[in-house]
Amino acid sequence: MASESAGPGDSSPADADAHARRGPGLDTSVPHTARMYDYLLGGKDNFAVDRAAVKKVLEAMPDMPQSIRLSRLFLRRAVRYAVRRGVTQFLDIGTGIPTAGNVHEVAHELAPDARIAYVDHDPIVLTHARALLSGEHRDRVTIVLADLREPEKILATPEIRDVIDFDRPVALMLVSVLHFVRDDEDPYGLVKRLWAGLAPGSMLILTHASLDPDPETGLAASAGWANASSTMNMRTYDEILRFFDGLDLVEPGLAATWNPDGEPAEILERAVRNIWGYGGVAVKPPAGAVPER
Template sequence: MVSTDEQWSSGAARIDMTKPHPARRYDYWLGGKDNFQADRDAAEAIAAVFPHIRTAARENRAFMQRAVRFLAAEAGIRQFLDIGTGLPTANNVHDVAQGIAPESRIVYVDNDPLVLTHARALLTSSEQGATAYIDADVREPEKILRDPAVRDTLDWTKPVALLLVAVLHFVEDAEDPYGIVERLVSALPAGSYLVLSHATFDPLDPETIAAMNAVNENIKPRFSPRTLSEVSRFFDGLDLLEPGIVSVSDWRPEGDGPRPTPAEATGYGAVAATRR
């Protein structure tokens, strides 16, 4: 079995600073420093045609935090599998969940080698709980589900919250995103939940959509924004919690202040319960 230190060393060796990565681009939009010029160039190309992209990134992250807070505080969930984790920032899943229930157990999954090199920041845990990190891709659900860290950290006889936050729009239709979600959800124990957010162009005007599509053709990896009906398919066979699939800014918002519009947040978010 590969040691954690060996994994981190391997991650550092695989970092390609010349190719942008979604996790590092997202880090840049959130004001982080763990990104390279290629990531910043790709991020700024998108920002040039969609100036609200930083707002969208912040709102997506806030949605994740509210969803985890609800699951830990109100639904009694104590286990979280976060696929497409991204680079560590403030108030990660374990920070939110263990702040409410210190015994919570979290497994993080990402395929960016830079995230792997920063995994120590994700592995801090309360004494009562546990955190783990695995280097894997959402396109490999079987690998994720079979990983010893996933099997050993999480108790698969008890409910698990599966988080797919801002990751599926990097899985193209030809890569079977719906099959991936179905496989992951089918492995969840009874009483589990799916937390999902996804980029969309639904609220954008035609000119902005055309400009975004043009940029999208010239950056790697491409992203695949999906419509409301397309995003809804990810929740087939699940019971959506109120308020259903809405703009990430509108999912159980906290406080009475003004919120970004759907055209500024450009993402759908929802939480659903399994029926088993």
Template sequence: MASDAHFPPLSEIPESTSVKIDTSVPHSARVYDYWLGGKDNFEADRKVAEATRLASPGVVQGARDNRAFLGRAVRFLAEQGIRQFLDIGTGIPTQGNTHEVAQGAIPEAKVVYVDNDPIVMTHARALLRGTPEGKTSYIEADLRDPESILTHPNVLATLDFDEPIAIVIVGTLMFIKDEEDPFGIVKRYTDAVTPGSYLAISHVTADFEPEAVGASAKAYNTGPMAFTPRSGAEITRFFDGFELVEPGMVAVFDWQPDDDPTRATRIAGAYGAVGKKL
């Protein structure tokens, strides 16, 4: 598929696909969209995004590194022969979406996108089209409610849980509070897939740059949204029952990196890892 796909702003999507969106409340997907240079964000999102950027200028490059990690991880998974992907917390479409990378390598690959922001699903349904051989589905649901996702008719019609599935949760788990049991939530998903399946995660951490990440969290967490940086040891817990593939748990830009001499000068603010279920 073409890598220069054009994703118009919400105003250009046909009216029949529009949904009611509360523009006064920021959402993590739209803040991330702003950092990536997207158009589908509102004043409330931009205020949070700019406050965070001013507190920690590396956050914009961090968002780009996170997106690049997604592409490399999905490409790796496709190279392992994985043909099914459950992408939870997908975010607003941009270049290098999961189905584009997966179906570019395996045209018959099947992908389900999950997000709890109506604007994300509006874009997905209106714009994201897979290959004729494959299948791409979208559901509006919350990562915190595994049962609603794992039993959703669109998920069951798209994915075969008797065959390996790649669970992709990139840049999302830091928004799950400790009291919401993020480890138990992820375990529900990983318990549902067969051995030979994979889990790909990226997660904000303060292990590398505590001052920068602390400043970023302080600025970001002033509104209704909040994120929780976690240590490498904590993030490794998500991979219980999985074997990490090389190079293990590393800064997102160091995970099976493409040639990029600027990596050595970047601020590391997130871990990335991929594991195979034993």
């Protein structure tokens, strides 16, 4: 499991290849977004092709790892935010290779009965997540191979429905994944179709990469994903806000640093200069209620 205090290049490449060379469906000929992200977080589950792509990203945007860590901090805070408000079911799409502070670990600290369904379209994620999810979690946590671009299929998946009761509120987590969906794949429509399947009181927990500080740099960094399993599609603040159209965004709204419960600030938040991404949370109002904005 990756430690978030490590950085890209902290593990020996040979070790990393040896460690990563396992599991079905591994394609080492193209960079995979999950493995690139793992490397950016200092993990070992990546190959030379992934590291070469990350090198290109970092040449353009050396501070991208900071933004990724901010997104992970947001994820942990948002999970605790949801649990504190009684939402203890999580549908986490675009899970990624397990790293420090996985959703089920954070949720179970506050609510041991919390139920989590992980979804990713990369088989390497399943291999690692299944190894992590021992028998003790089996009734409360599942991991499924599925694609965000097929929302109805996700909502109908029996393994997910065994763990998640869709008649009760669910926290839909789309953390650092929607920027891998191109405009022509209708990312806004996909979120709406998932949201439509959730009960009142459900939450949308979302982060997204942004090129706002410097579009030229944003595009140069995005080119690192040009030949990867998914391309990077950074969006502006307003474009990211559109994902929340018609929903009740909780305070402080869509933000670079997000801390509604006043948790102790982390050094990372004070040190960050360029904001290459934003996160926000919305709550689904009762049927028939009029949203505030």
